[in-house]
Amino acid sequence: MQWKGLIDTHVHLDFGHFDGEREQIIERARNGGVEKVINIGSNLKSSQETVKLIRRYPDYIFGAVGVHPHNARDLNGDMLRKIKELAIEEGIVALGEMGLDFHYDNSPRDDQKRAFRAQLRLARELEKPVVIHSRSAEGETITILREEGIREIGGVMHCFSGNQITAEKALEMGLYLAFGGVITFPKADELRAIAASTPLERLLIETDSPYLTPVPYRGKRNEPLYVGYVAEKLAEIRAESLEEVIEATADNARRLFRI
Numbered sequence: 001m002q003w004k005g006l007i008d009t010h011v012h013l014d015f016g017h018f019d020g021e022r023e024q025i026i027e028r029a030r031n032g033g034v035e036k037v038i039n040i041g042s043n044l045k046s047s048q049e050t051v052k053l054i055r056r057y058p059d060y061i062f063g064a065v066g067v068h069p070h071n072a073r074d075l076n077g078d079m080l081r082k083i084k085e086l087a088i089e090e091g092i093v094a095l096g097e098m099g100l101d102f103h104y105d106n107s108p109r110d111d112q113k114r115a116f117r118a119q120l121r122l123a124r125e126l127e128k129p130v131v132i133h134s135r136s137a138e139g140e141t142i143t144i145l146r147e148e149g150i151r152e153i154g155g156v157m158h159c160f161s162g163n164q165i166t167a168e169k170a171l172e173m174g175l176y177l178a179f180g181g182v183i184t185f186p187k188a189d190e191l192r193a194i195a196a197s198t199p200l201e202r203l204l205i206e207t208d209s210p211y212l213t214p215v216p217y218r219g220k221r222n223e224p225l226y227v228g229y230v231a232e233k234l235a236e237i238r239a240e241s242l243e244e245v246i247e248a249t250a251d252n253a254r255r256l257f258r259i
């Protein structure tokens with residue numbers, strides 16, 4: 001496959017899944033038409049690793065630092081200060097990922113809400129957009145976003161998996177919706193309908209590598225190059241040209257993350 005001008009807005013290249021092959025995977029993405037990627041922190045350590053990756057691949061890898069709802073129980077004042085120090089590093093373009101995950105409930109829900117609010121406030125202070133993870137917690141996510149003034153902060157609902165109503169509320173609050181490999185899965189008709197009706201100027205694409213690998217590689221480890229399959233599927237379901245989808249999603253990524 002050979003694409004051009006793609007931006008993968010959500011990867012976890014710091015994860016151990018890529019050890020020993022990281023460089024080749026980045027080369028493959030670059031040669032296959034992925035112009036830039038955004039590496040997303042999920043705890044303090046992966047946020048530190050994100051900064052290291054950016055230093056190693058400046059102008060190719062950008063990053064977000066933050067604490068995933070799974071790790072929300074660990075977020076205290078000291079960690080928040082360290083996240084803040086990382087957030088002002090060159091190439092860090094957003095805070096996250098942050099949010100609520102009531103599907104796994106790996107951290108108590110009160111901790112998740114507290115950590116989500118604390119990071120939204122930090123993002124507001126630093127004037128950076130946010131990368132939001134929300135699973136089985138749509139109503140609570142929207143409520144917190146509204147109360148914390150997301151409209152002035154800006155951000156993206158990463159790997160959007162909510163229903164049409166949530167999509168509309170998120171769009172009303174000025175958020176972008178990012179779609180990944182799930183839109184290529186046979187059972188995802190409702191999600192495809194949402195992706196088809198999202199305004200082109202609010203769409204982002206991502207892989208969430210190493211997870212959520214699109215067809216035709218479903219079941220294998222995901223990598224940034226495969227964002228091209230997400231773009232192809234989006235073009236198909238929206239009845240737009242591939243070039244149009246790639247160009248618009250890349251423009252949107254540049255606008256949101258100021259890259």
Ligand code: NI
Pocket residue numbers: 010012040097208
């Ligand atoms: Ni992620």
